[in-house]
Amino acid sequence: MSAPVILVTAANGNQGKRLIPRLVAAGAELRACVRSDESARALRTAGVSDVLVGDLSDPAVLTRAMRGVDTVYYVGPALHPDERATGFAAVDAAKKAGVTHFVFSSVLHAIITDLIQHEIKRDIEEYLVSSGLEFTILQPANYMLRHRLVPAFQEGVFRLSWSLDRYQSMVDVDDVAQVAAAVLADPRAHAGATYELVAPGRYTAYDLARVISEVTGREVTAEEIAPDVFLKASLRVESLDEVPYQAKVLQAISARYSSHDFIGNANVLTWLLGRQPTTFEEFVRRESHAVQDQME
Ligand SMILES: NC(=O)c1ccc[n+]([C@@H]2O[C@H](COP(=O)([O-])OP(=O)(O)OC[C@H]3O[C@@H](n4cnc5c(N)ncnc54)[C@H](OP(=O)(O)O)[C@@H]3O)[C@@H](O)[C@H]2O)c1
Numbered sequence: 001m002s003a004p005v006i007l008v009t010a011a012n013g014n015q016g017k018r019l020i021p022r023l024v025a026a027g028a029e030l031r032a033c034v035r036s037d038e039s040a041r042a043l044r045t046a047g048v049s050d051v052l053v054g055d056l057s058d059p060a061v062l063t064r065a066m067r068g069v070d071t072v073y074y075v076g077p078a079l080h081p082d083e084r085a086t087g088f089a090a091v092d093a094a095k096k097a098g099v100t101h102f103v104f105s106s107v108l109h110a111i112i113t114d115l116i117q118h119e120i121k122r123d124i125e126e127y128l129v130s131s132g133l134e135f136t137i138l139q140p141a142n143y144m145l146r147h148r149l150v151p152a153f154q155e156g157v158f159r160l161s162w163s164l165d166r167y168q169s170m171v172d173v174d175d176v177a178q179v180a181a182a183v184l185a186d187p188r189a190h191a192g193a194t195y196e197l198v199a200p201g202r203y204t205a206y207d208l209a210r211v212i213s214e215v216t217g218r219e220v221t222a223e224e225i226a227p228d229v230f231l232k233a234s235l236r237v238e239s240l241d242e243v244p245y246q247a248k249v250l251q252a253i254s255a256r257y258s259s260h261d262f263i264g265n266a267n268v269l270t271w272l273l274g275r276q277p278t279t280f281e282e283f284v285r286r287e288s289h290a291v292q293d294q295m296e
Pocket of ligand 1: 040259
């Protein structure tokens with residue numbers, strides 16, 4: 001019997017970069033979908049022979065992506081104005097192609113409707129659960145991301161574009177990838193499940209700056225920056241008029257995170273990993289060498 005074919009979308013993104021090597025090492029039969037030739041080359045170098053380049057919001061690309069696939073790991077295009085419609089179309093295309101199991105990478109607390117990208121995922125979750133497909137839904141908290149540490153290491157300042165006093169829970173993307181790989185290895189064992197993926201702890205920006213200080217041995221302070229300044233820098237634009245949808249999504253994030261904590265619980269992730277999830281402190285320790293290299 002041939003191995004089931006697994007499709008991974010957003011395959012060279014934060015999750016994909018960590019998930020693909022696990023699947024390749026496990027000998028999985030893979031198709032990876034990305035938008036650019038550069039990412040396609042990176043994936044082929046990583047050992048994926050079947051790479052599809054195209055925009056997921058194009059229904060023809062989705063049709064091609066799903067053909068001959070047994071299990072889908074669907075990470076939707078972030079900050080895309082058609083994220084909701086693309087998610088619905090991905091479920092439809094999977095069903096039409098005879099996919100047996102659809103794993104959807106959603107977000108922690110997808111029920112929060114004043115976060116635009118959450119409400120969209122809530123809707124996609126509902127669409128998937130109602131589709132008749134076998135499904136598993138993963139709900140990661142905010143990612144611990146290496147690039148967010150760079151200013152702290154470089155300038156001794158940890159910056160956030162929302163209130164420094166609000167608490168947040170996070171998750172290490174490596175832990176998310178470990179869970180995703182386990183689900184894809186045995187989807188039937190996880191059929192019908194919705195899993196919250198959250199590391200232990202809840203942190204204000206001051207707490208995060210203190211942890212980085214303790215790990216690096218240098219003083220790191222927390223600084224709130226205006227959402228517009230953060231947005232222009234991260235989206236690399238002169239004016240937010242150039243990116244109205246992305247600006248709306250990110251402004252809603254700053255507003256919500258300034259007025260409410262965003263917290264979760266590590267029980268489910270602990271059970272899934274069979275160990276304690278990576279803490280923020282462990283993440284900073286692990287990444288510190290890579291961050292130093294990135295700065296050089
Ligand atoms: N950031 C967080 O803290 C966080 C937390 C929880 C959930 N989430 C959710 O997680 C998802 C993002 O996951 P991620 O960070 O792993 O992904 P990501 O890094 O945003 O994904 C980037 C990858 O997606 C591909 N891609 C982007 N737009 C595409 C399109 N229109 N068509 C085809 N491919 C496309 C890119 O291709 P190229 O490389 O070719 O450009 C790249 O390989 C979002 O839905 C986000 O809301 C994020």
